[in-house]
Amino acid sequence: MNDAELREAHRAAAPLVAPRDERMAALLDAVVSERVRLRRRGRRRLFLGVASFALMLGGTGAALAVPGVQEWWFGFSPDRTDQWTNDTRQTCQASYIVGPIPGVSDTDPAVLAARETLEGIDFESVAIDEAVLKRGREMAAEALAAAEQKGQPTRDMWFNDPDAWAIFEAIPEIVFDGVKEQGLDPSRVSLEGGFDCGGPK
Amino acid sequence: MSARDRAQDRRFETAVRQNVSDILAYLERRIDPAADAADILSDALFTAWKKRADMPFDDAALRPWLFAFARNTLLNARRAARRRTAATNELRNFLTQSQSGTKPSTEGAVEIRMAVAKLPDDHRELIELVHWEGLSVAEAANVLDIPPSTARSRYATAKRLLLAVLDPAGTAV
Numbered sequence: 297m298n299d300a301e302l303r304e305a306h307r308a309a310a311p312l313v314a315p316r317d318e319r320m321a322a323l324l325d326a327v328v329s330e331r332v333r334l335r336r337r338g339r340r341r342l343f344l345g346v347a348s349f350a351l352m353l354g355g356t357g358a359a360l361a362v363p364g365v366q367e368w369w370f371g372f373s374p375d376r377t378d379q380w381t382n383d384t385r386q387t388c389q390a391s392y393i394v395g396p397i398p399g400v401s402d403t404d405p406a407v408l409a410a411r412e413t414l415e416g417i418d419f420e421s422v423a424i425d426e427a428v429l430k431r432g433r434e435m436a437a438e439a440l441a442a443a444e445q446k447g448q449p450t451r452d453m454w455f456n457d458p459d460a461w462a463i464f465e466a467i468p469e470i471v472f473d474g475v476k477e478q479g480l481d482p483s484r485v486s487l488e489g490g491f492d493c494g495g496p497k
Numbered sequence: 498m499s500a501r502d503r504a505q506d507r508r509f510e511t512a513v514r515q516n517v518s519d520i521l522a523y524l525e526r527r528i529d530p531a532a533d534a535a536d537i538l539s540d541a542l543f544t545a546w547k548k549r550a551d552m553p554f555d556d557a558a559l560r561p562w563l564f565a566f567a568r569n570t571l572l573n574a575r576r577a578a579r580r581r582t583a584a585t586n587e588l589r590n591f592l593t594q595s596q597s598g599t600k601p602s603t604e605g606a607v608e609i610r611m612a613v614a615k616l617p618d619d620h621r622e623l624i625e626l627v628h629w630e631g632l633s634v635a636e637a638a639n640v641l642d643i644p645p646s647t648a649r650s651r652y653a654t655a656k657r658l659l660l661a662v663l664d665p666a667g668t669a670v
Contacts, residue, residue: 297660297663302659303627303628305609306624309607309613310625313531319591321518323587323591324517324521325514327535327539327584327585328513328514328542330585331542331543332513332545332546
């Protein structure tokens, strides 16, 4: 048996893979399109109104949305703040605070790793997960319908922009992954975040 | 978004589209059940996308660079909760219905698989990257994050060990 024969024998013994046909090509195209985005958000940011969240990362990204607690950032120094002017010329600010859960030191390696991850996030390139975006759209539609039914104004509702909300929701997941990637326990970390917009409309 | 960023993103997407089928095959061969390859692929692509600013300038290095994300994601694949997108679910279903991941059971195939299974893990992983995925030894070295000289040495050793089992009469060239 020579090298070429060995190579061929080994190749032939490889586990089979699914057929690479048109169906597979279409499925792969869908996955790539969903996970690899050419488009970036640029400066299109339409956060309207107010939203905030507070969660322990051990619970991962689902436990978001505690609207109305934006006062948290008064008296605290956020670990990361991003400011921009949205399409309606409002000045907007998104801020995030990393901290330990009760009983954990502020210098715990997981907390430090979370801060480091948060610091390193490029907000302009945060990917939007289609599943989150879809959920955001559904939430927005439901909330808008409910508000309209009650005759409430909908102009300042934060969930008017599912795209922005999906990005906002992605931040805890990125921090969670960053802590996990360092082999540390994200459940020792809490992450609070909020955004608010004000000024001329 | 600058023109440079757009060019970088286009280059990244082109590289992904050129290699995604092979990366999926790499995962299918190493995951049981093979349908889980859809999840790992999805996570690996997302991670690679987040790191696209670190893409190698050399086009020839893009393939092993992408494979490395698949390998690293595979090694860290046991995350408790994974968010599945619609497209990933579709691909999972397709892989479940196919014969993906099953192994040919001819006598020769069984013999060689047993011989390969006896190799040290780092040698086995290297020779599978070269023989199954068609990577060069240098590309496999990039995927495994080892020096090319180490990869060449391991590859030669792996072949020698395999031939000693498969061709004990010494007809090997």
